[in-house]
Amino acid sequence: MSQILKETRLMFNWNMRMTLRNPVWPIFGLIQPILYLLLFAPLLDNLGNGIPKGEGLNVFTPGLLVMMGMFNAAFAGIYILESLQNGVLERMRVTPISRTALLLGLLLRDVLVFLFECAILIAGALLLGLDPDPFGLVLLFAMLALINLTIGTLSYGLALAVRNQDAFFQTIQFFVVPLQLLSGILLPMSLAPRILRNISEANPFTHAVEAGRYMVAGNSGDSEVFLAFGLFIVLTLLAFNWVRGSLHKAAA
Amino acid sequence: MSLMIETKALTKTFKSGKQTVEAVRGVELSVQQGEIYGFLGPNGAGKSTTMRMLATLLPPSGGTARVAGHDLGREPALVRKNIGYVAQAGGSEPVMTGRENLILQGRLFGMDKATAAKRAAELTDALEMGSFIDRTVKTYSGGQRRRMDLALGMIHRPALLFLDEPTTGLDPQSRYHLWDEIRKLHAAGTTVFLTTHYLDEADALCHRLAIMDHGKIVSEGTPASLKQQVAGDVITLGMSGELLMKGETVLRNQPFVREIHHRDDALQIYVERGEEVLPNIMRLFDSAALPIQTVALARPSLDDVFMRMTGRSLRESA
Structure with missing residues (x-):
């Protein structure tokens, strides 16, 4: 066990050093959410219809963070595609390092970078008038980390499974956009017709966004919060197990 | 001398859709400690697949192998x-x-920071990489990158080093440089096991080699003994393609002819004492009124061995 921790730390440091040397992606990943915050969030204040006046940012920011966690992590697998191409993954697989450590070293780096992005975005939202419950905010960070972990793991798994850029991007487009639209990220699902609302109930991200709104509003004890954490813990474990298996088998 | 690699009936089949592809079909192999052993064959012959199985990257579909003393x-x-493994893509x-x-x-192989740094410095000196070692790898030339790959494969002083197509895509000077490193x-x-589709590389570097085609070893031995199997000389007569059959008819019953092969626009005739036979052949073709465009006489090469075993030229199929 301590061996895996040691190896995970080694790979985490290595991946982190790579990110810091060329931080284009993390910066790039912030641009779109910042634009939403500046150009879209102000519209919500005057929408009425389920959003109390002046509460626009409190409703919208959790959704925006969930969206960022989803999108940024969805493309994490690009690194695996590159590593299959340039032989890095294969070279590492012939060393005695544990597959779990290889994967954790990537995921933990991703989560840390993502939480840093979240902090920047929340700082921006606070300046614009976000008024969160402090404990709820801490809890929100934990949930966002879990979401990022789930999607990141699935993205690495997808890259290992399809091994090809086109198929990788198509699959992500196929899933991410409907999941986003049906999760009430941009506008609450309470605005949706009943059929869409029912479908969105089956979408884990709907519950994550709802839970995020409860946390920011100071209702962290709501059952929706427990549901979201439960869902994403289970999803993370399932995804991690799947990817670790395919790392064992992966052949280029 | 102990065995570094020993395989029994090693096979690998891939499923692609409904089709089953037999990439490696019952490879029997033994590599002595301290040898440079080569797999020679065209692309798709199963060389890399076999090597990837031996390097633990791909589970065999059948058969057994002992590598570096372990099952x-x-x-x-x-x-x-x-083992050390240097893939075609580098890594x-x-x-x-x-x-x-x-x-x-180094650290992936369990060294602490200081030991790994010391070993990296040693390899930098040994492979003369001092002038570029502190630049990012993406700025390296092909030859520099290959030396880097080799160093990665050697960091833990493996007893057995696998090199998959070590010099593919390198300019001649870098190739010779890399050959020197492999000899060192x-x-x-170190026992070295390499794959190549370059005849001169197999000839210059390998103590023993196996010629591989369609997933099977078709011949094995030292480069010299393989060439002796072909025995005799090769006369290559360049002529237009539609005359090849006629040419073969003229020669078929001559006592000095051992074997005849067709190439695109040439006949390859395997004979003993080519220099004595050649004037005879010229006379025969003259009297049959078959024009010959070029004539070449050659001692056997590994390509001829490959040709004899598979009926194809390695140069054409590679």
């Missing part, structure tokens, strides 16, 4: 500790420097 199926982790992280790559590789490794006691 491939039961003790892959111990095999990994004792260094392009955005990091060569030295950083080497140090990480051998001199230091």
